[in-house]
Amino acid sequence: MGSVIEIRGATKDYGKSRGVFDLSLEVGQGEVVGFLGANGAGKSVTMRMLMGFVRPRQGSVRIFGRDCFSGRAEIQKSVGYLPGELAFPGDMTAAALLRFTAAMAGIREGNCRCGCARGDELADFFELDVSAHVRSMSKGTRQKVGIVAAFMGRPQLLLLDEPTSGLDLLMQRRFVELVQAEKRRGTTILLSSHLLGEVEGTCDRAVFIRNGHVVYQAQAQELTLDSTLRQLYGPQALNRHWREVPAGNSSSGRTPGGKGGRR
Amino acid sequence: MKFPLFGRSLRSLLPLVSAIAVVLAFYIGTVVYLYDPEVSESLQLMQEAMPELFAAFGMANPSDSLCDFLLNYLYGFMFAGALVLMAAYMAQRLVVGPAKDGSLAWLLASPHSRFRLAFTLMAAEAVAIVAVVAFLWVSEVVFCELLFPGDLDQVALAKANMGLIALGLFAASLCFASGCIFQRPGLGLWVGAGACVLFLLMGLAASTGEGLEWLASASPFSLYDAYGLAAGEGEAVLGTLALLGASAVFFAAALAAFCHRDFSL
Numbered sequence: 445m446g447s448v449i450e451i452r453g454a455t456k457d458y459g460k461s462r463g464v465f466d467l468s469l470e471v472g473q474g475e476v477v478g479f480l481g482a483n484g485a486g487k488s489v490t491m492r493m494l495m496g497f498v499r500p501r502q503g504s505v506r507i508f509g510r511d512c513f514s515g516r517a518e519i520q521k522s523v524g525y526l527p528g529e530l531a532f533p534g535d536m537t538a539a540a541l542l543r544f545t546a547a548m549a550g551i552r553e554g555n556c557r558c559g560c561a562r563g564d565e566l567a568d569f570f571e572l573d574v575s576a577h578v579r580s581m582s583k584g585t586r587q588k589v590g591i592v593a594a595f596m597g598r599p600q601l602l603l604l605d606e607p608t609s610g611l612d613l614l615m616q617r618r619f620v621e622l623v624q625a626e627k628r629r630g631t632t633i634l635l636s637s638h639l640l641g642e643v644e645g646t647c648d649r650a651v652f653i654r655n656g657h658v659v660y661q662a663q664a665q666e667l668t669l670d671s672t673l674r675q676l677y678g679p680q681a682l683n684r685h686w687r688e689v690p691a692g693n694s695s696s697g698r699t700p701g702g703k704g705g706r707r
Numbered sequence: 708m709k710f711p712l713f714g715r716s717l718r719s720l721l722p723l724v725s726a727i728a729v730v731l732a733f734y735i736g737t738v739v740y741l742y743d744p745e746v747s748e749s750l751q752l753m754q755e756a757m758p759e760l761f762a763a764f765g766m767a768n769p770s771d772s773l774c775d776f777l778l779n780y781l782y783g784f785m786f787a788g789a790l791v792l793m794a795a796y797m798a799q800r801l802v803v804g805p806a807k808d809g810s811l812a813w814l815l816a817s818p819h820s821r822f823r824l825a826f827t828l829m830a831a832e833a834v835a836i837v838a839v840v841a842f843l844w845v846s847e848v849v850f851c852e853l854l855f856p857g858d859l860d861q862v863a864l865a866k867a868n869m870g871l872i873a874l875g876l877f878a879a880s881l882c883f884a885s886g887c888i889f890q891r892p893g894l895g896l897w898v899g900a901g902a903c904v905l906f907l908l909m910g911l912a913a914s915t916g917e918g919l920e921w922l923a924s925a926s927p928f929s930l931y932d933a934y935g936l937a938a939g940e941g942e943a944v945l946g947t948l949a950l951l952g953a954s955a956v957f958f959a960a961a962l963a964a965f966c967h968r969d970f971s972l
Contacts, residue, residue, distance in 0.1 A: 497815055498969040520818040527816075527972070531809035534719045547711035548817040 446473050448601055448632040449494065453503035456489050464489050464656040466503070471634055476627050478643030478664060479636040481653035482676050487636040488528050490653070491605050494634070495525055507601065524594040528605035528636070530586050532578040538589045539574035542567070545593045563596040569622070570615060583610035591619065595626070602626065602633045608642050620645045640672045652676065709819055709827045716801055716831035723796050727789050728839050732846040738780050739850040742773055759915045773851060773858045774937060778867060782933040783914075786843065786871055787907055790836070794878035795900035797835060798886040801828045802965075807892040812972040825965040829883060829958050836875035844868045863937035870943065873950040874931040878903045880957035887964040927953060 449471035457463045464486040471477045481487045492498045493505045496516030505512045507519045532541055539557050546552040546559025553560045558567050558574055567574050570588040578589060587610045594602060608616045623633060623646040637643055643650050644664055652660040652675040660675040673682055754761045805811035814824050844865060851859035885899025886892065906928040913923035923929040930950050935943025 492971065495812070495816060497812065497972050516815070517818055517820040517823075520816060523816075525812075525816045527809065527812050529809050531805075531812070533805060533810040533813050534715065544711060544715055545813070545817075548709065548814070548819070550818070 447471065448473050448475075448508060449634060450506045450509075451490070451493070451503070454490075454493060454500040454505050455502040456493060456498060456500050458489070461655060462486075462489075464493075464500075464653070467653070467656065467658060468503075469651060469658060471632055473632055474627075474630045475649065476623065476633040476635065476647045478647035478650040479634055479653065480638060480640075480643060480650055480672065480676060481636075482638060485653045485676075486656040487638075487653060488605060489656075491525075491528070491603055491634075491636055494603055495523075496520075522600040524597055524599035524602045526590045526594040526602075526604045526607050528609070530590045532586070532589070535577060535579050537575055537577055538567075538572060538581070541578055541589065542574065542593060542596070546596065549597050551597050558592065558596070560596055562598060563592055566592040566595055566622075569618060584612060584615065587611055588615065591622075595622065598629075600631060602631055602635075604633065605636045606638070607635060608637075608639065616642075638676065640667060640669060643667070654678065708830055709817075709823055712814065712824065712827045713831055716828055717835065719800055720797055720831065720835050723800075724793060724835050724839060727793055728842050731786070731789055731843055734785065735777075735781065735843065735846045736850050738777065739773075739847070739854055742776050742855065772860065773855055774860045774863050775934070777847060777851075777859075777864065778933045778937060782867060782871065784907070784911060787874060787910075787928065787931070790839075790871070790875040791878050791900070791903040791907055793836070793839065794832075794875065794882045794903060795896065797832045797879060798882035798899060799896055801832065802883060802886040803892045803896045806886075806970060806972070809972045811970055815970065815972070821966045822962060825887070825962050829880075829961065832879045832883060833876060836879055837872055840868050840872045840875060843871075860937070863939075866936045866939065867933040870931050870933060870936045870947045870950075873947045873954070874928065876954040877927065877950045877957070880954040880961065884957040884961035884964065887961040887968070890968065 447470045449469065451467055451469040454467045455463070455465050457465065462484065467486070467490065469479075469490075479487055479490065489498070493500055494507060494512055496512045496519070499513045507515075508522065510519055512519060533544075536544070542558040542563050543552065543556075544559075546556075546563060551560050556564050558564045566572075567588075570591065572585065572588045572592060576585070578586060581589070587607075591607065594604065608619055611619060620642075623635070626633065627646070633646075635643065635647060644667060647664040650662055650664050650667055651658055652662075652672075654676065662671075670682070802811075805814070815821070817824075847864060848859065848861055881903060882896070882899035885902070886895040889895030889898060906926040909922040909926035910928045912919045913921070913926070913929070927950065930946035932940070932943040932946055936947065
């Protein structure tokens with residue numbers, strides 16, 4: 445099984461321990477990998493490097509054997525991307541945005557309200573009202589637009605950054621169905637998340653990142669909530685518990701996070 | 708060039724750019740309406756009485772023809788100021804804003820080189836500048852022919868407008884390059900737009916005299932000589948070519964920065 449994603453010793457330092465450090469990761473053809481980490485762990489930085497938005501200071505980041513920064517344009521012909529923070533260009537309707545995206549990707553088909561037949565199918569599947577303006581949409585509806593845009597080109601590789609963020613339960617379930625269908629089609633998927641359920645339902649393997657380092661890898665079915673929390677936040681995080689302060693012993697004696705307080 | 712992006716960029720610029728063009732057209736109509744050789748003489752008297760005040764608004768030259776009248780009242784401050792405003796807005800709309808709010812990710816996720824994307828955005832800016840100046844020239848001709856048929860030297864005014872295009876491209880390229888070079892998007896916009904405003908004010912301050920004439924030679928905006936271009940003077944043409952050359956340098960710097968910088972989107 446050849447590697448689709450190949451990150452070797454990549455470092456991108458934003459200072460104050462933010463970024464990724466000596467990160468190595470491989471994702472094989474047809475594999476669905478969950479990329480788990482707490483907020484600020486380095487997931488989005490990794491995605492940015494894979495998308496060729498930023499260049500690592502050290503190491504290499506490659507997709508399909510090409511350098512992600514210098515070979516970005518060629519790589520993007522086969523990649524679908526859903527950013528973690530969705531921001532849309534201009535004030536357009538979802539239909540106009542999807543048509544524009546299809547035109548930019550060179551997959552525009554005439555008479556399709558979302559740019560291509562696959563886009564129309566996906567919009568229907570997610571019950572997306574494409575006549576609404578994207579700026580006025582709720583977080584979940586905007587997320588649907590992002591999902592349609594990422595999947596409509598039938599890419600060989602999907603980079604999904606927190607894909608179910610804002611989706612209601614039914615739409616989360618439909619998203620899982622869609623990912624499973626893509627998996628059967630042989631699409632390689634890297635799914636960044638901090639939600640265990642999202643990874644369990646879709647991924648073969650989970651890679652944990654903490655403070656910019658890959659700290660653990662496991663098959664998705666081996667994951668438990670405790671092991672996931674331990675890997676995401678470190679073992680000490682599980683030792684903190686809420687302890688109720690007696691009513692008479694009010695604010696002066698309460699020390700959040702300290703002994704006898706919130707621990 | 709990527710035409711879907713080119714078209715969308717022009718559409719996104721349309722609201723403010725068309726508003727600027729329409730306001731300027733109304734202003735042109737008013738100025739042309741005010742033209743009257745007798746009133747022109749009285750204005751000239753006022754100008755002689757308060758030369759600094761008139762010069763501060765870029766109206767330093769006496770006007771004895773309709774063309775000179777327009778050059779005096781429109782091309783000193785009004786048009787240059789509008790083009791600076793437009794340049795800052797275009798840079799904000801096409802580069803600085805998308806880099807700041809993250810929507811640039813949408814473009815960089817497309818299968819096109821950064822060079823092609825940036826070149827398309829710059830082409831949209833250049834076309835917007837040319838379109839606005841062409842619209843202004845047509846407005847001038849229409850108003851003048853309606854109110855004073857045959858009085859306007861259209862060719863001379865067209866030559867002055869060629870220089871105005873070069874000035875607009877210079878301001879646009881400076882703002883665009885600044886927006887691409889600086890990692891902090893807000894800073895990039897302020898540096899580029901701030902430099903353009905400074906150049907404009909330097910030119911105006913220099914024309915008021917009082918020992919500030921040296922400021923004119925320090926401002927690239929002084930390379931634009933509307934009167935010289937209208938009269939077909941070689942030096943003014945060279946100034947225009949220098950502005951175009953500087954625009955090409957700034958656009959090239961913008962391309963280089965856009966192609967090599969990190970975008971934390």
